[in-house]
Amino acid sequence: VSTAQLGDVSTTMIYAAMASYAVAFVAFAVDLSSLRDGGPERRRRRAAAIAMAVTWLGAAFHAAGVALRGFAAGRAPWANMYEFTVVFSLVAVLVFLGFSRRRDVRYLGALVTGPALLALGLAVAVLYVAADGVQPALQSYWLVIHVSVATVATGVLSVGAGFSALQLARLSADERASAPPVPAVVAALATPEAPELAPVGREPAGRGSPGGLVRVLRTLPPGEELERLAYRLNAIGFVLWTFTLIAGAIWAEHAWGRYWGWDAKEVWTFVIWVVYAAYLHARSTRGWSGRRAAYLALFGYACVLLNFFVVNLAFTSKHTYAGL
Amino acid sequence: MAPRTAYAPEGLEDPLAEPSLGPAGWARWGWRQLTSMRVALLLLVLLAVAALPGSFFPQRPAEPERVARYLADNPAAGLWLDRLGMFDVYASPWFSAIYLLLFVSLVGCIVPRTGAHVRALRADPPRVPRSLARFPVRGQDVADAAPADVRHAVLASLRGRYRARGGSEAAPGQAPAVLTVRAERGYLRETGNLVFHVSLVGVLVAVALGQLLGHGGQVLVVQGRGFANAVVDFDSFHAGGWFRDSHLTPFTLGLDSFESEFDPVTLQPRDFTANVSLREPGAGPRLETIKVNHPLRIGSTAVYLTGNGYAPALTVRDATGAVAFAGPVPFLPRDSVYTSRGVVKVPDVSPGQEQLGILGFLLPTALVDEDGPRSVFPQPIDPVLVLTVYAGDLGLDDGVPQNVYELDTSAMEPAVDEDGRIVTLVVRPGESADLPGGLGSVTFDGLPRFVALDVRDDPAEGAVLVFALLALTGLGLSLFVPRRRLWLRLTDAGDGRTVIDAAALARGDDPGLRADLDRTLAAAREASQRGPEPSRPPPVEDQ
Numbered sequence: 001v002s003t004a005q006l007g008d009v010s011t012t013m014i015y016a017a018m019a020s021y022a023v024a025f026v027a028f029a030v031d032l033s034s035l036r037d038g039g040p041e042r043r044r045r046r047a048a049a050i051a052m053a054v055t056w057l058g059a060a061f062h063a064a065g066v067a068l069r070g071f072a073a074g075r076a077p078w079a080n081m082y083e084f085t086v087v088f089s090l091v092a093v094l095v096f097l098g099f100s101r102r103r104d105v106r107y108l109g110a111l112v113t114g115p116a117l118l119a120l121g122l123a124v125a126v127l128y129v130a131a132d133g134v135q136p137a138l139q140s141y142w143l144v145i146h147v148s149v150a151t152v153a154t155g156v157l158s159v160g161a162g163f164s165a166l167q168l169a170r171l172s173a174d175e176r177a178s179a180p181p182v183p184a185v186v187a188a189l190a191t192p193e194a195p196e197l198a199p200v201g202r203e204p205a206g207r208g209s210p211g212g213l214v215r216v217l218r219t220l221p222p223g224e225e226l227e228r229l230a231y232r233l234n235a236i237g238f239v240l241w242t243f244t245l246i247a248g249a250i251w252a253e254h255a256w257g258r259y260w261g262w263d264a265k266e267v268w269t270f271v272i273w274v275v276y277a278a279y280l281h282a283r284s285t286r287g288w289s290g291r292r293a294a295y296l297a298l299f300g301y302a303c304v305l306l307n308f309f310v311v312n313l314a315f316t317s318k319h320t321y322a323g324l
Numbered sequence: 325m326a327p328r329t330a331y332a333p334e335g336l337e338d339p340l341a342e343p344s345l346g347p348a349g350w351a352r353w354g355w356r357q358l359t360s361m362r363v364a365l366l367l368l369v370l371l372a373v374a375a376l377p378g379s380f381f382p383q384r385p386a387e388p389e390r391v392a393r394y395l396a397d398n399p400a401a402g403l404w405l406d407r408l409g410m411f412d413v414y415a416s417p418w419f420s421a422i423y424l425l426l427f428v429s430l431v432g433c434i435v436p437r438t439g440a441h442v443r444a445l446r447a448d449p450p451r452v453p454r455s456l457a458r459f460p461v462r463g464q465d466v467a468d469a470a471p472a473d474v475r476h477a478v479l480a481s482l483r484g485r486y487r488a489r490g491g492s493e494a495a496p497g498q499a500p501a502v503l504t505v506r507a508e509r510g511y512l513r514e515t516g517n518l519v520f521h522v523s524l525v526g527v528l529v530a531v532a533l534g535q536l537l538g539h540g541g542q543v544l545v546v547q548g549r550g551f552a553n554a555v556v557d558f559d560s561f562h563a564g565g566w567f568r569d570s571h572l573t574p575f576t577l578g579l580d581s582f583e584s585e586f587d588p589v590t591l592q593p594r595d596f597t598a599n600v601s602l603r604e605p606g607a608g609p610r611l612e613t614i615k616v617n618h619p620l621r622i623g624s625t626a627v628y629l630t631g632n633g634y635a636p637a638l639t640v641r642d643a644t645g646a647v648a649f650a651g652p653v654p655f656l657p658r659d660s661v662y663t664s665r666g667v668v669k670v671p672d673v674s675p676g677q678e679q680l681g682i683l684g685f686l687l688p689t690a691l692v693d694e695d696g697p698r699s700v701f702p703q704p705i706d707p708v709l710v711l712t713v714y715a716g717d718l719g720l721d722d723g724v725p726q727n728v729y730e731l732d733t734s735a736m737e738p739a740v741d742e743d744g745r746i747v748t749l750v751v752r753p754g755e756s757a758d759l760p761g762g763l764g765s766v767t768f769d770g771l772p773r774f775v776a777l778d779v780r781d782d783p784a785e786g787a788v789l790v791f792a793l794l795a796l797t798g799l800g801l802s803l804f805v806p807r808r809r810l811w812l813r814l815t816d817a818g819d820g821r822t823v824i825d826a827a828a829l830a831r832g833d834d835p836g837l838r839a840d841l842d843r844t845l846a847a848a849r850e851a852s853q854r855g856p857e858p859s860r861p862p863p864v865e866d867q
Contacts, residue, residue, distance in 0.1 A: 135593050136616035228833045235803045242799055246792045255617045257540075257628035257778040259785065260531075261386055262414050267379040271372045278368035280803075285361045296369075315379060316390070 006072035007131035013065030014086060014120055020058025021093075021117040027051035028109035033212070035107075035219045048106045055113055059097060062090045062120075072131035076144045078151055079134045081312055085123040087148075089116040091155025095233070099159070105229070107220055111162040142251035146244060153240035154304055157276075160233030161301035164294040167226035171291055173217035227290065231283060234297055238276045245269055256318060265319035268307035275300035358425065359432035367426040374422050378413035381405065385412065427528060434521045441514045448489050449508035452811040459827035461837050469851040471503040471814040471822045478505050478812055481847030485509060486810065493813075505812040513831065516801025523798055526791035533784040539563035539571065540780035546635045546652045547772035550578030550601070553625065553779060573625040573781065576603045580611070582632060582773035586702050591660050593702075598629050598775045614777070624783050631776030633657045633664055634686055636709055637769040642673040643762055648680065654774045655686045656729055662688045662702040667731045669718050680763060681714040681731045697750070707771050711749040713739040713759050739763060807831040810844060824848050
């Protein structure tokens with residue numbers, strides 16, 4: 001089998017993973033939308049079970065795609081933006097699956113498979129380059145160390161951001177649900193579905209009629225628990241990010257003759273590090289824990305995405321390895 | 325306007341009067357604010373925001389030429405951006421102010437915390453709280469053994485994992501005292517936290533030292549030639565304020581050959597290797613290689629391969645046939661196929677002749693078709709020089725420094741043929757071409773390579789790395805080592821059994837806390853199965 005054929009098989013595997021994630025996403029969404037009729041403990045969640053199985057299948061295709069890509073290129077499969085995107089989305093899916101073996105986090109499924117599908121779509125449609133060797137600046141064992149940890153950090157922070165987003169959604173749903181009753185007309189406007197189709201919710205009568213979305217969000221774990229899960233992942237992500245930063249500095253010293261030069265990528269990596277440091281401090285600062293800390297985490301994750309997609313393509317940087 | 329006093333709350337004589345603090349009071353207030361977590365948080369967010377402009381605007385230390393271009397393109401905005409320090413963000417007063425305040429705040433925070441931690445390390449675990457009922461993680465059980473045996477078993481099970489102390493409480497109106505166990509673990513969590521923050525200060529100090537002591541330069545070396553590690557030999561040189569010439573590591577380096585490999589399809593570079601001869605004092609030449617990612621290290625000095633190209637060897641003769649110029653001229657590559665541009669300045673012509681300037685393009689693998697001559701591959705398979713000749717005044721004599729890669733043609737005329745068209749000469753290695761108008765001739769003698777080298781010496785680099793790794797270790801400890809406290813109260817039930825009341829507390833979210841408490845309760849229960857061990861007195865200090 002030639003390396004070009006291996007590369008093609010790898011790409012096919014990624015397409016198979018995308019198809020699986022698409023099915024899983026729909027199934028997770030069906031599961032979520034049925035949650036508004038009752039709590040998760042009330043009945044079997046067939047859609048969620050299907051979604052989890054298909055997500056496992058997708059992750060298997062995904063991992064096979066990454067491995068074959070490595071064989072096709074004859075090196076670690078994370079040397080350009082296509083490969084980095086494929087690997088960090090795999091890490092995010094694996095973190096989700098790993099979490100779900102310990103506890104029921106299926107409510108997060110749509111927020112993992114959906115973005116993973118999006119990331120893979122972006123990778124194959126925009127960022128794709130054929131499997132090939134790398135330029136001298138990337139020929140280093142630090143490619144294995146620095147970039148692999150960066151992908152893992154990005155994947156872990158992705159799932160952490162998912163929990164933070166759900167935390168904020170749950171908190172605002174709680175507020176909506178406990179808000180004083182609103183006039184019927186306004187309530188009907190605020191509720192997307194027709195009032196006669198809305199099933200009888202679990203909310204006691206006379207507290208207004210919260211929309212379906214609010215009812216779905218109210219079946220999520222409480223904000224504090226989502227916050228704890230987000231924190232655990234973001235803390236791990238922060239340590240990994242610190243390692244990425246240090247390993248990157250060592251590699252920069254080897255390749256470019258200085259460990260730190262305020263290159264655009266270095267600036268953004270530093271900014272992300274500081275934002276997540278602020279997040280960790282915010283959790284132990286009165287008045288900043290909870291919602292504000294979650295906003296900081298999401299801001300940090302937005303910087304992670306910007307640092308990868310925008311800085312690599314639009315900024316003058318030594319980290320322009322997209323190969324586009 | 326209504327008098328302000330109308331809104332005065334009752335009991336306040338003058339609502340505008342504030343308690344007088346005095347300078348010392350203000351200083352104390354300011355220090356308490358600065359070292360508060362809230363202000364540290366604010367400074368962190370500010371630091372993140374303040375770092376961003378450096379990625380949007382070109383920075384002088386890294387890319388001075390892009391700054392100059394930006395200022396030329398945007399004179400009005402550029403002037404103000406420059407005044408605000410946007411082209412040197414990381415040395416600007418406002419950026420420095422933020423990180424220095426942050427570090428002052430950090431030091432102000434870690435000094436008292438270190439003291440508190442040392443005291444905690446010396447002290448016994450905290451006393452058993454009066455009421456264990458208020459703790460969310462707690463357990464109760466009954467063991468078929470006397471309290472002393474249960475306490476013995478608990479202390480044995482905690483040994484190695486917890487710092488534990490046995491004790492007793494005088495129960496009101498009861499003869500047998502209530503026995504207690506207090507235990508704490510995870511002191512490494514706070515140790516790691518302090519190590520992390522102290523190491524950050526260490527990183528900052530080491531970086532600053534590197535700025536003061538570090539030095540380095542760039543040098544372009546043509547195959548067959550070399551340079552000495554001395555300030556005068558560098559094309560450009562930079563050094564910190566504490567640099568002395570004696571800090572330079574003595575050595576000379578010669579470029580023997582240079583090899584490059586390219587992917588035949590994508591033309592992407594695959595390998596660059598410079599084979600060099602290193603000569604250190606008191607030793608013969610040593611053959612070394614320098615690659616991208618593999619600098620040559622000589623003591624604390626490192627030599628990096630940062631660029632490469634071709635330096636065509638040319639001989640220029642003037643109209644009298646005398647050699648006016650001979651030697652290799654570095655041509656700077658402009659694209660992935662190494663189409664390179666260079667300039668030959670020939671001021672030393674025979675008396676009475678005009679100075680010559682040659683603007684040249686090197687095509688390593690030339691292809692000439694209807695689109696004109698161009699290079700199709702970066703390796704020198706069929707190298708061709710395309711030259712335009714100028715005659716006149718090079719402008720070298722008026723003392724203004726010139727760029728060696730640019731030709732100032734303001735006082736020069738291009739050489740033309742009989743029809744007045746500008747002549748382009750095409751020469752291959754070994755060939756000569758006559759300059760138009762009888763100005764002389766040019767010979768393409770050969771095509772040696774050149775490399776661009778960065779020589780750097782930062783004696784504090786190792787310290788930066790050590791502190792960074794210490795910070796990483798401390799961070800891991802401070803986030804992942806669980807800090808837990810356990811308390812047990814063992815009451816004699818009167819029938820040879822013991823009622824166990826236990827509670828556990830953790831710093832932060834700790835999913836393993838319950839399991840730890842359960843494990844301890846299980847050990848307490850097991851005391852009955854093993855039976856009493858009267859022969860070994862338990863480690864107890866009674867209160």
